[in-house]
Amino acid sequence: MAGAVDFANIAQQFVKFYYEQFDTNRGNLGALYRHQSMLTFEGTPAQGADAILEKLQSLPFTSVQHRTDTLDAQPSSEEGGILVLVTGALLVEGSERPMSFTQTFQLRPEAGTFYVFNDVFRLVYPAA
Amino acid sequence: MSPLPQSLPATDPTQNPPLSEVAAALAPYIHTRAETLRIRRLLSAHLAASLTHEESTDGETPITHLTLGAPPSTLVVKRTPKELQGGGDARVRAAYLSALQSHAVAKKRYQALRDEIEELRQSQVVDSASRDVNRGDGAAEEYIQLVKLRRRVERTKVVDKAVERVCDARLVEGGAGGIGKRRTGVRETDREGDVVMDGGISRSAEGRGRGGRGRGGRGRGGGINTERLQREVLKHVGDGARPPSMRNITPDRQSSLVELQVTGWLNSKASSNDDRGVSSLITFLERHATKRSALFRQRGGKAATGSRIKRSRVEGDTLHIFVLQQEYESYSRLNNFVFAGKSITVTCENPPRSRSPHNSGTSPEPANEVQQLIQDLLSRRFDYSSKLLSLNALGTDEQLQEIGMFKTPETQSKFFLATMKVCSAQFQTAEEKRETIQSVSLADNNLPNLSIVTSLAQTFPDLKNLDLSGNKIENTSALGAWRHKFRHLEQLLLNNNPIEKLQPGWEVEVMKWFPKLRLLNGIQVRTDAQLAQMDQSKAIPLVQAPDFRDEGGIVQNLLLKFFTAFDSDRPALANMYYDNDCSFSLNVNTHALRDKDAQEMLKQSWDPYIRISRNLKHLNNPKVRTNRKITGPEEITKTWAQIPATRHPALTSEFHKWVIECASQPGVPDPTGTYPQGVTGFMVTVHGEYEEPIPSRQDRTMRRSFDRTFVLGPGGPLKVRILSDILTVRAYGGSAAFRLGLPVAAPIIAPVVAPAAMTPVTEQDLMVLELAKITGLTLEVAKQCLETSNWNLHTAMGTFETHKATLPPTAFA
Numbered sequence: 018m019a020g021a022v023d024f025a026n027i028a029q030q031f032v033k034f035y036y037e038q039f040d041t042n043r044g045n046l047g048a049l050y051r052h053q054s055m056l057t058f059e060g061t062p063a064q065g066a067d068a069i070l071e072k073l074q075s076l077p078f079t080s081v082q083h084r085t086d087t088l089d090a091q092p093s094s095e096e097g098g099i100l101v102l103v104t105g106a107l108l109v110e111g112s113e114r115p116m117s118f119t120q121t122f123q124l125r126p127e128a129g130t131f132y133v134f135n136d137v138f139r140l141v142y143p144a145a
Numbered sequence: 146m147s148p149l150p151q152s153l154p155a156t157d158p159t160q161n162p163p164l165s166e167v168a169a170a171l172a173p174y175i176h177t178r179a180e181t182l183r184i185r186r187l188l189s190a191h192l193a194a195s196l197t198h199e200e201s202t203d204g205e206t207p208i209t210h211l212t213l214g215a216p217p218s219t220l221v222v223k224r225t226p227k228e229l230q231g232g233g234d235a236r237v238r239a240a241y242l243s244a245l246q247s248h249a250v251a252k253k254r255y256q257a258l259r260d261e262i263e264e265l266r267q268s269q270v271v272d273s274a275s276r277d278v279n280r281g282d283g284a285a286e287e288y289i290q291l292v293k294l295r296r297r298v299e300r301t302k303v304v305d306k307a308v309e310r311v312c313d314a315r316l317v318e319g320g321a322g323g324i325g326k327r328r329t330g331v332r333e334t335d336r337e338g339d340v341v342m343d344g345g346i347s348r349s350a351e352g353r354g355r356g357g358r359g360r361g362g363r364g365r366g367g368g369i370n371t372e373r374l375q376r377e378v379l380k381h382v383g384d385g386a387r388p389p390s391m392r393n394i395t396p397d398r399q400s401s402l403v404e405l406q407v408t409g410w411l412n413s414k415a416s417s418n419d420d421r422g423v424s425s426l427i428t429f430l431e432r433h434a435t436k437r438s439a440l441f442r443q444r445g446g447k448a449a450t451g452s453r454i455k456r457s458r459v460e461g462d463t464l465h466i467f468v469l470q471q472e473y474e475s476y477s478r479l480n481n482f483v484f485a486g487k488s489i490t491v492t493c494e495n496p497p498r499s500r501s502p503h504n505s506g507t508s509p510e511p512a513n514e515v516q517q518l519i520q521d522l523l524s525r526r527f528d529y530s531s532k533l534l535s536l537n538a539l540g541t542d543e544q545l546q547e548i549g550m551f552k553t554p555e556t557q558s559k560f561f562l563a564t565m566k567v568c569s570a571q572f573q574t575a576e577e578k579r580e581t582i583q584s585v586s587l588a589d590n591n592l593p594n595l596s597i598v599t600s601l602a603q604t605f606p607d608l609k610n611l612d613l614s615g616n617k618i619e620n621t622s623a624l625g626a627w628r629h630k631f632r633h634l635e636q637l638l639l640n641n642n643p644i645e646k647l648q649p650g651w652e653v654e655v656m657k658w659f660p661k662l663r664l665l666n667g668i669q670v671r672t673d674a675q676l677a678q679m680d681q682s683k684a685i686p687l688v689q690a691p692d693f694r695d696e697g698g699i700v701q702n703l704l705l706k707f708f709t710a711f712d713s714d715r716p717a718l719a720n721m722y723y724d725n726d727c728s729f730s731l732n733v734n735t736h737a738l739r740d741k742d743a744q745e746m747l748k749q750s751w752d753p754y755i756r757i758s759r760n761l762k763h764l765n766n767p768k769v770r771t772n773r774k775i776t777g778p779e780e781i782t783k784t785w786a787q788i789p790a791t792r793h794p795a796l797t798s799e800f801h802k803w804v805i806e807c808a809s810q811p812g813v814p815d816p817t818g819t820y821p822q823g824v825t826g827f828m829v830t831v832h833g834e835y836e837e838p839i840p841s842r843q844d845r846t847m848r849r850s851f852d853r854t855f856v857l858g859p860g861g862p863l864k865v866r867i868l869s870d871i872l873t874v875r876a877y878g879g880s881a882a883f884r885l886g887l888p889v890a891a892p893i894i895a896p897v898v899a900p901a902a903m904t905p906v907t908e909q910d911l912m913v914l915e916l917a918k919i920t921g922l923t924l925e926v927a928k929q930c931l932e933t934s935n936w937n938l939h940t941a942m943g944t945f946e947t948h949k950a951t952l953p954p955t956a957f958a
Contacts, residue, residue: 025761025770057806079657086736088762091728091774091869093856094812095823102854102871104734111660113632117738117878119852121830123810135808137830141852142738142878 024099027131028090031124032103036083043073049133056136069136078109083118098134099124104141117142303401310456310467402455403473405493407464413485422485423464427454429484430466434475437524452476470497474517515560518544519567532581536564537588537612558597565604575607584610588638592616594623602630609633614640620648621655628658636664693807697924700807700827700857702914703865708793712835715785719778722867724860726814729775729784729870732760737850737875749876750840753789791835792846803833804883813858813868826858826868834877848877863918864958912938917958920945926956 038045050056050066056073057063063072085105093100101122106115123135176184266286407430415422434452452475456467468476473496480491521544526535539545545560572578585608587598592613601608608631618624618639637659644651656662656670663671695701703722710718723729733754751758758764759773775784794802806829813826831853836846856869909931916938917927922945934941 025767029761055808057808060806084736085762087732087734087760087873089730089732089759089871089873090761091730091871093869094810095814095821096812098812100828100854100856100869100871102852102873104737104852104873104875106736106738110629111632115738116882117875119830119832119873121828121854123828123856125812135810135828137806137808137828139804139806139830139832140882141804141832141850142740142882 024090024092024097027124028099028101029088031122031131032085032088032101035122036085039073040080040082043076044070046070046073050136051127051132051134054133054136056133056138058138059140078111080110082108084108084115093123094125097126099131116140401470402467403470403493403497404495405466405468405473405476405491407466407489407491408462409487409489410464410484411462411487413487415485421459423457423459426464426484426489427457427466430454430476430479433479433482434468434472437475437478437521473497474520478517478521515563516567519560519564522564523568523571527582529581532583533586533610534568534582534584535586537586537590537615539590554597561597562600565600569604578605579607583608584612586612587616588612589615592618594618595626599626602627606631607633610636612638614638614642616642618642618644620644621651624655624658631659633661634659635661637662638666640666693805694809695807695827696809699865699924700829702910702924703857703863703867704805704829704831705796705910706914708796708833711785712790712792716782719782719785721863722861722865723778723781723870724816724866725777726816726860727776727778727781727866727868727870729781729872730759730773731757731784731788731872731874733758734760734873734875738878739876740879740881751874753787754874757784757787789837789840791837793833793835801883802880803831805832806830810856813856814860815858816860816866824859826856829855829857831855832883834880850875850878863914864921909936912936912941916941916945920949921957922952923956923958926952 035046035049047066047070050069052065054066054069055062055064056069058072058076061072063069083105084107085103087104088101090099090101092098099122101124102119103122104117104119106117108115118138118140120139121135121137122133124131125134407426410416410422410426413422413426415425418425431452431454437452452468452472454466454468458465466476473493477491477493477496479489481488482491483489522542523534527533528535568582569578572581582605585601585605587601590598592598593616611631611634619642621644623644637655639645639655652665652670655665661676663669663673663676693700707718707722710721731754733751735749735751757773757775759770761770764770764773775781796803808828809825810828811825812823815821815824832851833853834848834850836848839845839847852873852875854869854871855867857865858868860866912931913924913928916922916931917924919942920927920930922930927941930944931938931941934944
């Protein structure tokens with residue numbers, strides 16, 4: 018499997034970029050998805066860059082801060098895809114307690130760059 | 146020392162020719178029974194000669210080689226045996242023996258000293274029985290003793306001083322004698338220690354009646370009576386012995402007295418009284434000082450105890466008053482007050498250093514003068530009953546104007562910061578602060594923005610009501626510094642600010658900033674119901690049922706087997722679902738939130754995991770990164786062996802503890818090579834928990850939470866393999882986040898099978914898996930085969946063999 022690709026670094030850069038954008042300007046995240054991309058946010062699926070962006074924009078908070086605690090990645094597909102598992106905590110506007118989340122990304126290469134093919138987000142510990 | 150068996154029986158195998166060499170080598174050490182007994186007797190005699198019990202040997206255990214297995218503590222070496230007085234080795238042995246003797250002596254002394262200490266400690270524990278002392282900790286006890294002694298010394302000093310002053314005062318007034326008796330009284334009090342000290346406080350409280358307040362005898366003839374003097378003394382003892390507060394262990398300057406001089410009262414309207422108006426002057430001073438210091442003393446509903454003048458004396462036209470150091474400021478502020486028609490002067494020859502018990506020594510303190518000014522301001526501007534601190538119209542405050550506090554924005558800003566600091570210093574806990582000051586008014590301060598007052602948000606983050614009306618705020622960006630601050634703000638007033646005209650719609654924005662805001666400029670902007678609903682939606686944004694897109698039960702079947710096998714037989718599992726294309730890695734999230742109700746809060750040891758943890762966020766060495774991605778069943782088995790034993794809850798009966806999501810994933814490797822672009826597999830994310838034994842406590846387990854992502858593709862003996870397996874382990878966080886999602890129906894796009902809908906794993910399922918494994922049939926066909934064979938695996942195998950040739954290729958996985 019595409020051993021030449023430094024998937025770990027790519028995953029790291031991707032995760033940094035993704036959460037920075039998410040916390041500052043969610044609208045920029047649209048560029049990371051394609052029409053075949055799939056987001057499953059807390060069990061709610063959305064397919065295609067437009068639908069995903071709409072879903073992300075319509076989340077019931079205007080500002081959010083992510084903190085990533087762990088990040089691991091493995092190569093996952095014939096054409097050099099990368100599986101990324103992130104866990105961490107987020108703090109939404111108006112709440113004082115952080116919530117634990119995990120997010121799994123499936124990155125696929127496309128013309129020298131990567132896009133998000135699968136994105137599964139889940140809160141695993143609620144704000145009590 | 147125990148003798149060897151004298152000889153071995155002839156039938157013993159050791160006597161047989163093959164071992165005769167051994168027997169020969171051992172011969173010098175093998176003795177006859179009689180010889181052995183003789184050796185034993187000699188040994189005993191030798192020991193008895195060399196050793197003795199420390200005291201008389203009467204009734205002691207006789208010294209023999211048998212009793213020396215566990216020698217009694219009284220045993221001592223009597224003499225150094227003669228045979229050890231030679232040279233070489235013998236000298237070393239002799240030295241060792243004498244060292245042993247010294248050791249025994251030292252040990253005995255140590256024991257004696259310990260006993261003595263223990264005895265002393267016991268008696269001290271009895272002594273301090275009235276205090277709630279943790280007796281378990283010897284060091285703490287010793288420290289407490291030390292502190293007590295220090296306090297006693299301080300107290301003695303206070304008493305000494307008090308006695309001196311009392312005597313002086315009485316002597317000035319013409320009294321005499323009684324000193325000897327007083328001294329006796331003092332000594333007794335001191336000797337009796339804490340219990341009496343506490344009694345001293347209560348007695349001094351009694352003494353707070355008119356008669357006992359240090360000026361009581363005045364005007365009634367100054368005869369000295371021992372009892373009153375004793376009371377006088379006890380009062381001071383009481384002051385000195387007041388238990389120090391937690392943050393102020395040493396009885397320091399707080400309890401010492403400060404002398405102030407009051408003049409200008411001589412010809413007041415009260416001067417025609419018997420005592421030239423001194424007692425009414427004292428009452429006057431006390432009353433006003435109490436008001437000055439009452440601001441924060443009243444908190445907690447307690448009535449002010451009052452700022453008492455501890456002692457006083459008149460010298461010519463000067464009244465000398467003695468007040469507690471912490472009351473000094475209250476009294477010094479009475480300078481220039483008008484008493485009975487005369488303006489009085491209050492001065493102090495030796496003013497105490499600035500008092501700010503809550504500030505740390507290093508932080509810069511506002512200048513003494515300013516601090517007094519601020520405290521004065523606060524006492525004037527705080528209303529206890531409404532919990533309101535009115536810092537409105539500060540620019541028109543005469544006292545502040547006098548010192549030029551509002552000349553420049555810099556001084557204003559500094560002044561406000563200092564005010565906040567002094568405010569904070571009044572409270573020991575955030576809770577106290579929150580309870581005492583709930584409202585702040587900054588109205589009419591000509592504020593164009595918050596730059597001067599921004600520190601209010603840090604000082605009173607939990608404020609409920611805030612008045613900014615009558616300022617010069619033009620738009621919401623001028624308020625930006627407090628955006629998302631004051632999370633509990635319920636009411637905000639911005640009336641009479643230009644913003645009302647200059648920025649239409651400002652209310653909507655401001656509302657967003659403060660989540661608990663109900664009233665804005667007196668208009669209700671949120672109802673209770675809305676607030677309640679907001680709380681809920683903010684807490685859990687849209688928790689929903691999982692999205693699970695399986696095909697033909699492939700993922701479901703794998704998962705049903707996977708976690709049971711992970712708990713019971715990891716090597717088998719690794720060989721079943723992983724081959725040399727498959728990778729596993731694990732990481733630990735040590736920062737994850739924990740379930741606060743769970744007992745697991747206490748103990749989180751990650752040692753076994755950390756060794757193999759591959760958290761790319763922290764792991765930068767490329768070599769380690771590569772090494773910790775484990776590939777192939779053999780390596781995976783080895784790694785799994787390092788992971789502590791696990792017990793996952795059953796997927797079927799305890800499905801509420803799990804969330805499993807599954808999506809199809811194209812491009813996974815095809816082991817047959819038919820599709821170089823890959824085939825469609827699955828990506829599965831699992832969130833759940835497991836139990837793990839606690840190493841130090843047998844039969845106890847702790848729970849952990851985990852997140853695990855698999856990529857499944859075709860291949861391997863079961864036709865499914867796990868190409869990627871990433872596991873994150875974290876502290877137990879409960880399953881509340883999953884449970885809350887259950888009542889919400891999942892929106893259906895594709896066939897959705899939630900874990901809840903998973904059929905329980907049955908014997909039949911296992912048979913299907915088994916048959917599929919043996920025959921290579923698809924699960925579907927294997928199931929049909931078993932159905933026609935009446936769920937008999939053996940028969941089904943026969944059926945398969947019979948029809949094997951006629952089966953279409955699609956019947957095989």
